[in-house]
Amino acid sequence: MSHNLDRYHRQMLLPAIGEAGQKKLLNSKVLVLGCGALGTVIANMLGRAGVGHLVIVDRDFIEMTNLQRQVLFDEDDVRDGIPKAEAAKQKLAKINSQIKITAVVDDVNHTNIEKLAQGCDVIVDGVDNFETRFIANDAAVKLGIPYVYGGAVGTVGMTYAILPHTEFGNSAWEQAGRATPCLRCIFEQAPPPGMNPTCDTAGVLGPAVSIISNFQVTETIKILTGNWDAVRDRLLSIDIWDNDIRQFKVARAYDVGECTCCKKRDFEFIDGKFSSSTTTLCGRNAVQMTQKLGNGEKLNFNDIAKRLEAHGTVKANKFMLRAEIVDNGEPYELTLFTDGRAIVKGTKIANVAKSIYAKYIGG
Amino acid sequence: MIYFDNAATSFPKAPTVQKTMVKFLEEDAANPGRAGHRMAVRAEEMIDAVRLKLTRLFEGVSHERMIFTLNGTDALNMGIKGLIQGVWDNGTTPHIITTVLEHNSVSRPLQAMADRKSIELTRVDCDDQGFVDPASIHAAIKPNTRMVVMTHCSNVLGTIQDITAIGQITREHELLFFVDAAQTAGVVQISIKKMNIDLLAFPGHKSLLGPTGTGGLYVGERCPEPQQMNPWREGGTGGDSATPTQPNLFPYYFEGGTPNTVGIAGLGAGIDWVLEHDMASTLAHEQMLVQTLIDRLADDERFTLYGPRDASKRVGTVVLNVEGYEPSDVGSILDDSFEIAVRPGLHCAPYIHRRLGTFPAGSVRVSPGAFNTLEEMNTLLSALDEIAG
Numbered sequence: 001m002s003h004n005l006d007r008y009h010r011q012m013l014l015p016a017i018g019e020a021g022q023k024k025l026l027n028s029k030v031l032v033l034g035c036g037a038l039g040t041v042i043a044n045m046l047g048r049a050g051v052g053h054l055v056i057v058d059r060d061f062i063e064m065t066n067l068q069r070q071v072l073f074d075e076d077d078v079r080d081g082i083p084k085a086e087a088a089k090q091k092l093a094k095i096n097s098q099i100k101i102t103a104v105v106d107d108v109n110h111t112n113i114e115k116l117a118q119g120c121d122v123i124v125d126g127v128d129n130f131e132t133r134f135i136a137n138d139a140a141v142k143l144g145i146p147y148v149y150g151g152a153v154g155t156v157g158m159t160y161a162i163l164p165h166t167e168f169g170n171s172a173w174e175q176a177g178r179a180t181p182c183l184r185c186i187f188e189q190a191p192p193p194g195m196n197p198t199c200d201t202a203g204v205l206g207p208a209v210s211i212i213s214n215f216q217v218t219e220t221i222k223i224l225t226g227n228w229d230a231v232r233d234r235l236l237s238i239d240i241w242d243n244d245i246r247q248f249k250v251a252r253a254y255d256v257g258e259c260t261c262c263k264k265r266d267f268e269f270i271d272g273k274f275s276s277s278t279t280t281l282c283g284r285n286a287v288q289m290t291q292k293l294g295n296g297e298k299l300n301f302n303d304i305a306k307r308l309e310a311h312g313t314v315k316a317n318k319f320m321l322r323a324e325i326v327d328n329g330e331p332y333e334l335t336l337f338t339d340g341r342a343i344v345k346g347t348k349i350a351n352v353a354k355s356i357y358a359k360y361i362g363g
Numbered sequence: 364m365i366y367f368d369n370a371a372t373s374f375p376k377a378p379t380v381q382k383t384m385v386k387f388l389e390e391d392a393a394n395p396g397r398a399g400h401r402m403a404v405r406a407e408e409m410i411d412a413v414r415l416k417l418t419r420l421f422e423g424v425s426h427e428r429m430i431f432t433l434n435g436t437d438a439l440n441m442g443i444k445g446l447i448q449g450v451w452d453n454g455t456t457p458h459i460i461t462t463v464l465e466h467n468s469v470s471r472p473l474q475a476m477a478d479r480k481s482i483e484l485t486r487v488d489c490d491d492q493g494f495v496d497p498a499s500i501h502a503a504i505k506p507n508t509r510m511v512v513m514t515h516c517s518n519v520l521g522t523i524q525d526i527t528a529i530g531q532i533t534r535e536h537e538l539l540f541f542v543d544a545a546q547t548a549g550v551v552q553i554s555i556k557k558m559n560i561d562l563l564a565f566p567g568h569k570s571l572l573g574p575t576g577t578g579g580l581y582v583g584e585r586c587p588e589p590q591q592m593n594p595w596r597e598g599g600t601g602g603d604s605a606t607p608t609q610p611n612l613f614p615y616y617f618e619g620g621t622p623n624t625v626g627i628a629g630l631g632a633g634i635d636w637v638l639e640h641d642m643a644s645t646l647a648h649e650q651m652l653v654q655t656l657i658d659r660l661a662d663d664e665r666f667t668l669y670g671p672r673d674a675s676k677r678v679g680t681v682v683l684n685v686e687g688y689e690p691s692d693v694g695s696i697l698d699d700s701f702e703i704a705v706r707p708g709l710h711c712a713p714y715i716h717r718r719l720g721t722f723p724a725g726s727v728r729v730s731p732g733a734f735n736t737l738e739e740m741n742t743l744l745s746a747l748d749e750i751a752g
Contacts, residue, residue, distance in 0.1 A: 281691055281708060284691070284708075284723055284724065286691070288691065288695075317752070318700075319696040319699070319700050319750060320692060320695070320696060335689075335692060335695075337695045337696065337699040337700075338699050338700060339699045341695060341699065343689075343691055343692070343695065
């Protein structure tokens with residue numbers, strides 16, 4: 001595809017980008033994991049900036065409650081029931097017809113991440129759960145692809161750019177001395193399900209996500225244009241309500257740690273060691289999900305019940321918690337057990353069950 | 364973990380099973396062949412020895428007619444499709460009789476063929492306790508009836524069927540009698556001769572205590588010649604390589620491809636254990652455990668039990684429901700909070716669950732095996748009591 005560079009004039013005026021940088025962007029392929037609040041901003045800005053090929057992956061369909069913060073979608077999309085990835089592709093094609101956009105309507109998991117990431121120059125994180133982030137982190141380290149983590153809930157967001165230590169230590173960023181610790185160097189394990197608030201239980205302010213995702217886009221552009229020295233090597237945390245902005249030095253995490261992922265190169269998440277599995281219960285409109293918690297870890301039903309009470313009827317005894325939830329007009333019954341496994345009633349589709357779990361329990 | 368899911372597959376296996384498999388892997392794990400090198404011959408001899416053990420165990424006539432399969436389902440498909448798509452595929456629609464007790468491995472292939480109009484199918488009802496009256500099999504016979512395919516024992520209710528009486532009826536009406544012994548092989552005495560069984564399908568990994576990936580189909584002498592049946596798979600037979608199609612010989616006609624030698628070696632050890640420990644006493648032990656559960660829960664309003672109260676009419680299988688809980692909840696809680704394995708749901712037998720009124724949620728199946736103890740059963744009963752609140 002021949003590109004008209006004129007449209008990128010204002011961006012090329014920046015000395016760190018220039019025509020050479022713009023050409024690099026146009027020759028790049030970026031994997032955008034998730035196309036919700038973070039993912040739409042990321043895809044929108046990268047598409048406008050002229051990233052040559054965007055691969056957008058998301059399993060969900062657009063809902064009315066998404067429009068408050070998910071910038072590429074409108075009411076027509078809700079009415080038409082379009083998958084997020086597909087709607088994003090359609091919008092972006094109108095915004096920039098010169099780039100290639102691939103929409104993948106699927107769950108991102110340990111079985112497909114390598115195939116999705118293969119050949120990409122950056123993986124940008126717009127997912128809604130930590131398990132997928134750790135899977136993406138494994139893929140980034142294994143395949144030697146920079147990975148830009150980002151997440152936001154409430155008014156708080158966090159982002160961090162991983163320039164992974166690669167197998168042979170010969171990547172451009174390593175040669176520039178700019179490799180950074182991976183996600184597992186910093187957080188060894190994904191938090192157990194139900195531990196953290198989610199956007200669907202605790203709420204989220206649109207700008208919090210938008211700000212974090214624009215930081216992610218900025219780091220992505222630096223990476224794609226080879227501006228290694230400009231890539232932030234700290235973990236950035238922002239509370240936009242309290243105007244509290246912090247940066248954490250994390251470089252030592254690689255040096256002092258014995259990271260399973262980037263030091264031992266044991267890719268436990270890609271190998272499925274901690275992966276949740278789903279199975280449709282025979283004869284039932286229900287999906288059972290099995291989470292793998294750490295040894296003997298048990299969920300705290302009290303905390304989870306408190307969070308879910310605003311969303312429906314919650315009953316719990318010491319063995320299980322049952323919540324009746326209406327999500328996007330559809331009734332679901334979510335039964336949670338102490339080891340993190342759950343039965344989601346109201347669907348036979350694994351991806352729907354996964355979304356309900358991610359939204360209301362998290363993990 | 365306390366394991367009460369022996370109706371799905373037995374656990375643990377007989378202690379000698381693993382050792383035998385390891386030894387076979389270390390010493391003899393060659394591809395069997397009658398005219399090969401010494402290791403191939405030893406592998407072949409081992410397979411033949413297990414074939415003979417199985418034939419004697421089930422009182423069959425000749426061990427060549429004992430075909431190794433991957434599991435019960437494989438054996439049932441091999442027999443059902445082999446006959447119906449083979450010899451009976453001649454323009455007239457054969458009528459097949461089956462029952463509401465069947466596992467999907469019987470009901471699905473039959474229903475699929477009925478939907479395609481390859482067969483006419485009658486599904487005979489059972490009584491409220493889960494027994495098929497031989498008279499209702501008799502009443503279902505039509506001029507074009509060719510075969511009765513049914514289970515020896517319900518995998519949901521554990522009810523042992525009157526195979527002898529039904530075998531008598533099928534013989535009198537010159538029908539083939541195909542028995543699914545998934546829940547009985549290795550724990551209830553089966554006699555192909557005395558029970559007038561023409562085809563017997565069984566898994567090796569349940570009460571025979573062998574590893575998964577083993578099973579068998581016995582094809583009796585009243586069945587057509589191999590070549591008149593449709594081979595389930597075709598391929599290498601370790602001999603007779605010159606013939607352009609499957610050799611017309613039992614068991615090779617049905618056994619194309621390298622067999623699961625390691626598994627069969629383990630199965631042989633499982634059978635030895637079963638015979639040494641006397642099937643009648645193993646059955647009595649399992650029935651005692653089931654009776655303990657029934658006696659404790661049958662009159663407790665918080666529980667619903669299905670099937671007969673007299674455990675001597677059952678194998679070691681009982682199903683129940685707990686007031687206020689879905690079966691899947693009970694299964695998850697037992698696993699999660701008590702480390703007890705049971706099997707909730709429909710148990711791949713939707714028709715009997717419809718009959719019991721437990722469709723679609725199903726029930727919780729507790730299936731003790733040879734190695735479960737009374738103490739374990741009491742632990743389960745305390746857990747159920749605590750869950751029911």
